[in-house]
Amino acid sequence: MIDCPKRQDHRGKNRPWLVIGAVLMAAVYQLHRQGRIWWCVCGKPNPWDGDIWSSHNSQHAFDHYSFTHVLHGIVFYGIIAWLFPRMSFAWRLCLAIGLEALWEVFENTQFIIQRYRTVTIGLGYEGDSIINSLGDILCCVIGFILARYLGFRWSLVLFVVTELALLFWVRDNLTLNVLMLIYPIDAIKSWQMIH
Numbered sequence: 001m002i003d004c005p006k007r008q009d010h011r012g013k014n015r016p017w018l019v020i021g022a023v024l025m026a027a028v029y030q031l032h033r034q035g036r037i038w039w040c041v042c043g044k045p046n047p048w049d050g051d052i053w054s055s056h057n058s059q060h061a062f063d064h065y066s067f068t069h070v071l072h073g074i075v076f077y078g079i080i081a082w083l084f085p086r087m088s089f090a091w092r093l094c095l096a097i098g099l100e101a102l103w104e105v106f107e108n109t110q111f112i113i114q115r116y117r118t119v120t121i122g123l124g125y126e127g128d129s130i131i132n133s134l135g136d137i138l139c140c141v142i143g144f145i146l147a148r149y150l151g152f153r154w155s156l157v158l159f160v161v162t163e164l165a166l167l168f169w170v171r172d173n174l175t176l177n178v179l180m181l182i183y184p185i186d187a188i189k190s191w192q193m194i195h
Contacts, residue, residue, distance in 0.1 A: 016090035020097050024137070025133050027101035031130050037195075038130050052121070052170050058128045061135040067162055068174040069136040072100055073143020074155050093144060100140040104133040119184035121172060123191040 039045060040059035051057040057063055076096040084092065101168050106112060108127045116122040128136070149153040166173035171192045180188065 014096040019094050023098050023101050030105045031133055036108055036130050058132050061131050064170045066139045070143035071140035071159055071174045073140040074147040074159055076148035077144045096144045100137050120180045
Protein backbone atom coordinates (compact mmCIF):
# COMPACT_ATOMS: atom_id res chain seq x y z
CA MET A 1 0.00 0.00 0.00
CA ILE A 2 2.90 2.39 0.61
CA ASP A 3 4.02 2.02 -3.02
CA CYS A 4 0.72 3.25 -4.48
CA PRO A 5 1.50 7.00 -4.32
CA LYS A 6 4.86 6.38 -6.02
CA ARG A 7 3.17 4.40 -8.80
CA GLN A 8 0.64 7.16 -9.32
CA ASP A 9 3.44 9.75 -9.33
CA HIS A 10 5.39 7.66 -11.86
CA ARG A 11 2.33 7.39 -14.10
CA GLY A 12 1.80 11.13 -13.80
CA LYS A 13 5.35 11.77 -15.04
CA ASN A 14 4.68 9.64 -18.11
CA ARG A 15 1.48 11.44 -19.09
CA PRO A 16 3.09 14.25 -21.12
CA TRP A 17 5.11 11.69 -23.11
CA LEU A 18 1.98 9.63 -23.76
CA VAL A 19 0.17 12.76 -24.91
CA ILE A 20 3.10 13.65 -27.19
CA GLY A 21 2.91 10.16 -28.74
CA ALA A 22 -0.85 10.53 -29.24
CA VAL A 23 -0.43 14.00 -30.79
CA LEU A 24 2.18 12.70 -33.24
CA MET A 25 0.02 9.73 -34.21
CA ALA A 26 -3.01 12.00 -34.68
CA ALA A 27 -0.97 14.39 -36.84
CA VAL A 28 0.32 11.56 -39.04
CA TYR A 29 -3.19 10.16 -39.38
CA GLN A 30 -4.63 13.55 -40.36
CA LEU A 31 -1.81 14.31 -42.81
CA HIS A 32 -2.39 10.92 -44.43
CA ARG A 33 -6.14 11.67 -44.64
CA GLN A 34 -5.28 14.96 -46.36
CA GLY A 35 -3.46 13.02 -49.05
CA ARG A 36 0.10 13.65 -47.91
CA ILE A 37 2.58 11.03 -49.10
CA TRP A 38 5.05 9.41 -46.72
CA TRP A 39 8.20 10.43 -48.58
CA CYS A 40 9.20 11.99 -51.88
CA VAL A 41 7.74 10.26 -54.96
CA CYS A 42 11.30 10.01 -56.30
CA GLY A 43 11.71 7.00 -53.99
CA LYS A 44 15.11 8.14 -52.72
CA PRO A 45 15.09 8.51 -48.94
CA ASN A 46 17.44 11.51 -48.83
CA PRO A 47 17.46 13.12 -45.39
CA TRP A 48 18.12 16.60 -46.88
CA ASP A 49 17.09 18.47 -49.99
CA GLY A 50 18.84 21.76 -50.52
CA ASP A 51 17.02 23.15 -53.55
CA ILE A 52 14.00 25.28 -52.66
CA TRP A 53 13.11 25.55 -56.37
CA SER A 54 12.82 21.80 -56.99
CA SER A 55 9.87 19.45 -56.61
CA HIS A 56 11.88 17.79 -53.83
CA ASN A 57 11.44 20.78 -51.51
CA SER A 58 9.42 19.77 -48.43
CA GLN A 59 9.41 16.13 -49.60
CA HIS A 60 12.44 14.84 -47.68
CA ALA A 61 13.05 14.88 -43.93
CA PHE A 62 14.82 18.26 -43.83
CA ASP A 63 15.34 21.31 -46.03
CA HIS A 64 16.15 25.01 -45.65
CA TYR A 65 12.76 25.62 -44.07
CA SER A 66 13.62 23.19 -41.28
CA PHE A 67 15.57 26.06 -39.72
CA THR A 68 12.38 28.13 -39.52
CA HIS A 69 10.83 25.34 -37.48
CA VAL A 70 13.76 25.53 -35.06
CA LEU A 71 12.73 29.17 -34.68
CA HIS A 72 9.13 28.08 -34.03
CA GLY A 73 10.48 26.10 -31.07
CA ILE A 74 12.38 29.11 -29.73
CA VAL A 75 9.28 31.31 -29.99
CA PHE A 76 7.03 28.65 -28.46
CA TYR A 77 9.41 28.20 -25.53
CA GLY A 78 9.38 31.93 -24.75
CA ILE A 79 5.61 32.32 -25.04
CA ILE A 80 4.72 29.14 -23.13
CA ALA A 81 7.24 29.89 -20.35
CA TRP A 82 5.79 33.38 -20.03
CA LEU A 83 2.15 32.21 -20.05
CA PHE A 84 2.64 29.13 -17.86
CA PRO A 85 5.64 29.77 -15.57
CA ARG A 86 4.75 26.93 -13.17
CA MET A 87 4.12 24.30 -15.85
CA SER A 88 6.68 21.50 -15.94
CA PHE A 89 9.12 21.35 -18.83
CA ALA A 90 7.56 18.10 -20.10
CA TRP A 91 4.09 19.66 -20.31
CA ARG A 92 5.50 22.80 -21.92
CA LEU A 93 7.19 20.63 -24.53
CA CYS A 94 3.95 18.71 -25.01
CA LEU A 95 2.10 21.98 -25.64
CA ALA A 96 4.76 23.16 -28.12
CA ILE A 97 4.61 19.86 -30.02
CA GLY A 98 0.82 20.12 -30.08
CA LEU A 99 1.00 23.62 -31.54
CA GLU A 100 3.58 22.62 -34.13
CA ALA A 101 1.59 19.51 -35.10
CA LEU A 102 -1.52 21.68 -35.53
CA TRP A 103 0.44 24.03 -37.77
CA GLU A 104 1.73 21.09 -39.85
CA VAL A 105 -1.82 19.82 -40.37
CA PHE A 106 -3.13 23.32 -41.18
CA GLU A 107 -0.15 24.11 -43.43
CA ASN A 108 -0.99 21.06 -45.52
CA THR A 109 -4.61 21.95 -46.17
CA GLN A 110 -5.47 22.86 -49.75
CA PHE A 111 -6.24 26.42 -48.63
CA ILE A 112 -2.71 27.05 -47.30
CA ILE A 113 -1.00 25.12 -50.10
CA GLN A 114 -2.83 27.31 -52.62
CA ARG A 115 -1.98 30.42 -50.61
CA TYR A 116 1.74 29.51 -50.69
CA ARG A 117 1.53 28.99 -54.45
CA THR A 118 -0.24 32.28 -55.04
CA VAL A 119 1.54 34.78 -52.79
CA THR A 120 4.95 33.33 -51.85
CA ILE A 121 7.94 31.99 -53.77
CA GLY A 122 6.56 28.47 -53.30
CA LEU A 123 5.05 28.47 -56.81
CA GLY A 124 5.21 24.70 -57.23
CA TYR A 125 4.54 23.87 -53.58
CA GLU A 126 2.59 20.63 -53.26
CA GLY A 127 2.51 20.40 -49.48
CA ASP A 128 4.84 18.51 -47.18
CA SER A 129 5.47 14.80 -47.12
CA ILE A 130 4.63 13.17 -43.81
CA ILE A 131 8.34 12.59 -43.11
CA ASN A 132 8.99 16.30 -43.75
CA SER A 133 6.22 17.29 -41.33
CA LEU A 134 7.72 14.99 -38.69
CA GLY A 135 11.15 16.49 -39.41
CA ASP A 136 9.66 19.96 -38.93
CA ILE A 137 8.18 18.91 -35.59
CA LEU A 138 11.57 17.50 -34.55
CA CYS A 139 13.22 20.80 -35.51
CA CYS A 140 10.67 22.65 -33.38
CA VAL A 141 11.61 20.38 -30.45
CA ILE A 142 15.30 21.16 -31.03
CA GLY A 143 14.55 24.90 -30.97
CA PHE A 144 12.46 24.49 -27.82
CA ILE A 145 15.26 22.66 -26.02
CA LEU A 146 17.89 25.12 -27.26
CA ALA A 147 15.84 28.03 -25.93
CA ARG A 148 15.62 26.36 -22.52
CA TYR A 149 19.39 26.06 -22.26
CA LEU A 150 20.42 29.26 -24.04
CA GLY A 151 18.14 31.63 -22.16
CA PHE A 152 16.43 34.68 -23.62
CA ARG A 153 19.45 36.69 -24.78
CA TRP A 154 21.25 33.87 -26.63
CA SER A 155 17.98 32.53 -28.03
CA LEU A 156 17.32 35.99 -29.47
CA VAL A 157 20.82 36.04 -30.97
CA LEU A 158 20.27 32.58 -32.48
CA PHE A 159 16.90 33.70 -33.87
CA VAL A 160 18.33 36.82 -35.54
CA VAL A 161 21.42 35.02 -36.91
CA THR A 162 19.25 32.24 -38.35
CA GLU A 163 16.85 34.72 -39.95
CA LEU A 164 19.74 36.66 -41.52
CA ALA A 165 21.49 33.49 -42.72
CA LEU A 166 18.30 32.25 -44.40
CA LEU A 167 17.66 35.68 -45.90
CA PHE A 168 21.04 35.67 -47.65
CA TRP A 169 21.07 31.90 -48.35
CA VAL A 170 17.61 31.41 -49.93
CA ARG A 171 16.02 34.89 -49.82
CA ASP A 172 13.37 33.61 -47.44
CA ASN A 173 13.03 33.18 -43.70
CA LEU A 174 10.35 32.88 -41.02
CA THR A 175 9.60 36.62 -40.92
CA LEU A 176 9.21 36.91 -44.70
CA ASN A 177 7.24 33.68 -44.86
CA VAL A 178 4.69 34.91 -42.33
CA LEU A 179 4.56 38.39 -43.88
CA MET A 180 3.99 37.04 -47.38
CA LEU A 181 1.28 34.64 -46.22
CA ILE A 182 -0.61 37.38 -44.38
CA TYR A 183 0.17 40.50 -46.41
CA PRO A 184 1.94 39.72 -49.69
CA ILE A 185 4.18 42.43 -51.13
CA ASP A 186 4.96 42.15 -54.85
CA ALA A 187 8.36 43.85 -54.52
CA ILE A 188 9.50 41.26 -51.96
CA LYS A 189 8.23 38.38 -54.10
CA SER A 190 10.05 39.75 -57.16
CA TRP A 191 13.29 40.05 -55.16
CA GLN A 192 12.87 36.52 -53.80
CA MET A 193 12.37 35.10 -57.30
CA ILE A 194 15.87 36.15 -58.39
CA HIS A 195 18.04 33.04 -58.13
